[in-house]
Amino acid sequence: MNRKKVIEKIAQIIFLVCAVIAILAVCSITVYMFWKGTSALSKVGVPELLFGTVWKPTAAEPQYGIAYIILASIVGTGLAVAAGVPIGLLTAVFLSEIADKRLSGIVSGAVELLAAIPSVIYGLIGMMILNPLMYKLEKMIFAGSKTHQFTGGANLLSAIIVLAIMILPTVISVSTSSLKAVTQSLRSASLALGATKIQTIFKVVIPAAKSGILTGIVLGIGRALGEAMAINMVAGGSVNIPLPFNSVRTLTTQIVSEMGYAEGIHRQVLFTVGLVLYIFIMIINFMLLRVRKRGTAND
Numbered sequence: 001m002n003r004k005k006v007i008e009k010i011a012q013i014i015f016l017v018c019a020v021i022a023i024l025a026v027c028s029i030t031v032y033m034f035w036k037g038t039s040a041l042s043k044v045g046v047p048e049l050l051f052g053t054v055w056k057p058t059a060a061e062p063q064y065g066i067a068y069i070i071l072a073s074i075v076g077t078g079l080a081v082a083a084g085v086p087i088g089l090l091t092a093v094f095l096s097e098i099a100d101k102r103l104s105g106i107v108s109g110a111v112e113l114l115a116a117i118p119s120v121i122y123g124l125i126g127m128m129i130l131n132p133l134m135y136k137l138e139k140m141i142f143a144g145s146k147t148h149q150f151t152g153g154a155n156l157l158s159a160i161i162v163l164a165i166m167i168l169p170t171v172i173s174v175s176t177s178s179l180k181a182v183t184q185s186l187r188s189a190s191l192a193l194g195a196t197k198i199q200t201i202f203k204v205v206i207p208a209a210k211s212g213i214l215t216g217i218v219l220g221i222g223r224a225l226g227e228a229m230a231i232n233m234v235a236g237g238s239v240n241i242p243l244p245f246n247s248v249r250t251l252t253t254q255i256v257s258e259m260g261y262a263e264g265i266h267r268q269v270l271f272t273v274g275l276v277l278y279i280f281i282m283i284i285n286f287m288l289l290r291v292r293k294r295g296t297a298n299d
Contacts, residue, residue: 030278037275040064040268049272055239057258057266064269068239070276072248076156076231077224080163085217087164088171089206092213095172096179097201108176115169123233126162127154131234134158138245151247154236159248162234163227167220174219178212179205218288222281228252251277 041049044064052065091111095104135153142148182205190200206213228250236247237257249257254273262270 033271033275033278036268036271038272040265040272043265044269049269057262057269062265064265066254066273066276068241069249069251069254069273072156072242073225073250073277073280075242076159076163076248076250077221079160080167080224081217081221083160084164084167084220085171088168088216088220089175089213091168091172092175092179093201093206095176097205111169111172115173119166119227119229120233122162122166123230126158126230126234130158130161141245148245151236151245154234154247155245156235156242156248157244159231159235159250162230163224166227166230167223170223171216171220174216175209175213178209178216181212182208214288214291218284221284225277225280226252228256232256
């Protein structure tokens with residue numbers, strides 16, 4: 001056996017070991033989350049846990065309803081994605097199709113800087129700058145109200161804005177790479193048929209890059225769903241119905257806020273909260289795979 005074949009064989013073994021480790025890691029996490037997360041379901045009850053709206057784990061008669069927590073995560077992530085994805089996609093179009101190399105380099109550097117900023121810094125800036133602005137807006141809207149509970153600007157709307165900014169680097173980077181990967185012949189053919197540059201971008205280039213763009217969107221959703229520290233600093237941390245000016249708590253902040261002192265059933269319920277979050281991520285990835293397969297079939 002010559003040297004090249006030996007090297008190729010060793011490389012194949014290394015790749016196989018890495019693949020097996022990755023698969024085992026995913027399987028281990030999945031088994032552990034279901035093992036730890038389902039134990040509270042039989043003790044508390046699925047209807048009370050998933051559809052209850054009262055969270056009082058330390059009361060004389062504990063209640064573990066996480067319906068508002070789930071809703072806050074869904075609403076916050078959904079609105080953040082709805083606000084951030086169009087901005088991110090249009091920025092990616094600008095970088096890949098419109099801007100010259102110098103300007104593109106400057107904007108790309110700023111995007112990379114956004115990605116490098118730690119989550120706690122986003123939370124700190126949101127708490128020091130955004131929350132006071134939200135509090136002023138809150139006082140303007142609810143001036144004279146006797147029923148509204150003022151939160152000092154720490155509310156769902158602040159969390160949505162912070163999340164929308166935090167997902168921008170992921171959406172922009174992945175979308176830009178996908179758009180640049182589209183072959184130049186498609187652009188040339190579209191322009192040769194009389195389409196304008198804008199028509200070519202939105203009717204030819206973006207559809208051709210939709211698989212990569214969807215990947216960036218899903219990664220952005222995962223970032224938004226999984227964020228804890230920044231949201232814990234700007235959202236207020238109370239279990240409420242997710243209205244714009246209400247203080248809210250998401251699935252991730254719920255775990256971060258109480259896991260340090262939780263014990264017994266309370267701790268088991270927090271693992272169930274983690275399981276719910278994990279299931280959301282799996283559903284999102286499954287939907288992405290279905291959409292990508294459908295798009296490939298249509299093509």
